Amino acid sequence: MLLAALALGTVVPATAGETRIPEAAIETAAGLRDRALAENPGYAIIEELTTVIGPRMPGTEADARAVEWAKQKFEALGFDRVTTVPVTFDVWLRGEERAEILGTVPQPLKITALGGSVATPAEGIEAEVVEFPNLQALADAPDGSLEGKIAYISNRMQRFRDGRGYGPAVAARSTGAVEAARKGAIGLLIRSISTAEHRFPHTGQMRYEDGVARIPAAALANPDADQLSRLIALGEPVSVRLMLETMTPGEYTSHNVIGDLIGREAPEEMVVIGAHLDSWDLGTGALDDGAGIGITFAAGHLIGQLPERPRRTVRVIAFAAEEIGLLGARAYAQHEATRVREHVIAAESDFGAGRIYALRSNAKDEAWGAIEQIGDVLRPLGIETERGVGGPGPDIIPLATRGVTWAQLAQDGTLYFDYHHTADDTLDKIDAGDIDQQVAAYAVFAWLAAEAEGDFGSAPPGSD
């Protein structure tokens, strides 16, 4: 488009005027909201996914079953078009794993391999453990000072409603093995990136770096990290045996599954909501991210039951392989590279099952009035509109970096990191009423964004 061509790389309004949502659409949205609360369509979807599929690790037979389930579920929920986008990746699988303290105080430790970790030899590795209070302290250790040792990073994640304790803590998981190997360590243990005081070690993706030895890496449950730190504090050397079996059976192709409610006036323009279909292997992925699947599928279903389709297409995406690096989201953004501009706004539900407390967006100034119109319908749900804060859900990042406007329906994450990426991420952690609130919010958001006259400022660099 001409205006965009005149201002490459900046946010450009699609029109000179304000983006507005017609009053009739607002009234319909209030009805959607109330139907979500009355009809409870989300929880049953989460229950079915987590029960009949269970854990959905990328590249497993459960991944394939989940993709089939999602296709059938979109059909059953009345979506107009169901498509898939292939996502190809190298599979990593967990096998047996165990650790124990050796010496005069022998006892087992609850650990789990970090995603992507190499295996140990079958008999495991045995070495003295050297504790560091955080990743930086490990990075500051002299080169070679950990020769033959196991590095142990013991910093504890802090609990906040918005989950902001995760970012600072998670670097130990992501890059700890690289830092440890640089110092000569033969293995890495970290305190779980988790707020739980339960013996569930927390997995999650880690990285290696070319040119640095690849050492096995595992997380200790919080009580086990406490125990290891207490023993080390007694002053005698503490040795651990760590055995991790991990497998890399080769390449696999999974699929993003997409359900569309085709827009009545501007079918090529899309409002995207979504969640990720995969989960870690340890739990059944109820909070991460069965909840998001249930919420967004149900929201689309409610919109699809209205007498007419929304003005724009409402697209619900079940992303593949989020946990191992946003691979489905990257594949989607690549697949849609020539249609990025048609994604007018995008939001993902991927922060557990806690209630939504804020609507946020990076919408352009001319569209902020429309965001506030959406916020007005959300307010009875306990949701405030907040400007200048927040960010996109993980699977929206590849679109957002291409210029797509994001929205965030920010959830209360106070308890999320008690369960996230652990065996304890199961259906019983979900309150059905909290799901209803979120289905209502996503239905309102998607419907109103699709009804808006004018855009939200999506402007990919170089878009035409």
Add this chain to the structure above:
Amino acid sequence: MLLAALALGTVVPATAGETRIPEAAIETAAGLRDRALAENPGYAIIEELTTVIGPRMPGTEADARAVEWAKQKFEALGFDRVTTVPVTFDVWLRGEERAEILGTVPQPLKITALGGSVATPAEGIEAEVVEFPNLQALADAPDGSLEGKIAYISNRMQRFRDGRGYGPAVAARSTGAVEAARKGAIGLLIRSISTAEHRFPHTGQMRYEDGVARIPAAALANPDADQLSRLIALGEPVSVRLMLETMTPGEYTSHNVIGDLIGREAPEEMVVIGAHLDSWDLGTGALDDGAGIGITFAAGHLIGQLPERPRRTVRVIAFAAEEIGLLGARAYAQHEATRVREHVIAAESDFGAGRIYALRSNAKDEAWGAIEQIGDVLRPLGIETERGVGGPGPDIIPLATRGVTWAQLAQDGTLYFDYHHTADDTLDKIDAGDIDQQVAAYAVFAWLAAEAEGDFGSAPPGSD
């Protein structure tokens, strides 16, 4: 004694008058109480036991380490005499264990063998699961109706402050395998006897019966029981593979460890407080029963620091092998068979780490005034005196059945069965302030019972 000989088998007062506690002893007790709250002597003992010994399964090397630890700890805490009583039993040990749902909805289940269970064949057993809502429904099933099947008892334990949900639920664990085998089942699964909504299966002792096939028996974590019940409710047959490795390496002799503060006037008369030193293997036995060890050892220590010894002996017993059938307590009662009458009153701390809310006893009428005197000193700790309710701690039962008067310092067990007998029974579940309150209560109780002039009514049948 003459009076007892005149009325065999009934509760006989030692004197015709009331049992009373001298005022000076009451004053000292108030000081003990306040010192317990100020000096916090209990928590560090629990921390040390659960950290340097860890899990203390009867018959393991950790059992032996724990016995040595207890002897040294009594010495270090200033007890006058440390003795042991041997306890011999057949060892049962847990090995590998796993279960998974088969068929079209394959997924792993979190299970653990019940204590005493036989192993499965190395490859496990595979069979259809038949659900029963409770043990009675299983007992009511027709003979032979479970040929080749796995019986699954799904009743859920209810949560109460006094833990009264445990008794009705635990029968499924104790005798479920016998009932299931009578109907032809080849294995038993039960929902954990636990109030936790976490994926920690709950172990605990089970029994076989002569003449009935011994089938493997395991407990499912509550979320896994939910999952299995949901799948069964879908109406298709659900099959499970169950693999349990269990070992019975032979006989072992552990020891009750006894610390005495020898009475200044009536050293042969004893007030007993205690706890059990062993634990299940899954956790570190912090609540069950590291807490009781810390509380009673610390209470004895505080009494031992007074300027003079109590009038009677205060005996602190660390019982062996409680978890596998009160074996240490039975051995103790047998060992003391000729001195049962000298145990004037006995109380055990074995209900987790929650605060004490009531003092109870079956003391004779003539001693109830003395119980109320003790209660008066406990009241500032939030403890009420209650009559006609309660019962002895598990390890006191063998003494109580021989006529020894019991006292109960009843704890708040609201959260106890979230952790009891699971891997999650670890130190982080304990609040140090709650321990202080209990140390204070046990110190007050033991000191005042030892100072009482007159007895509490202990009268074993046939005692002389």
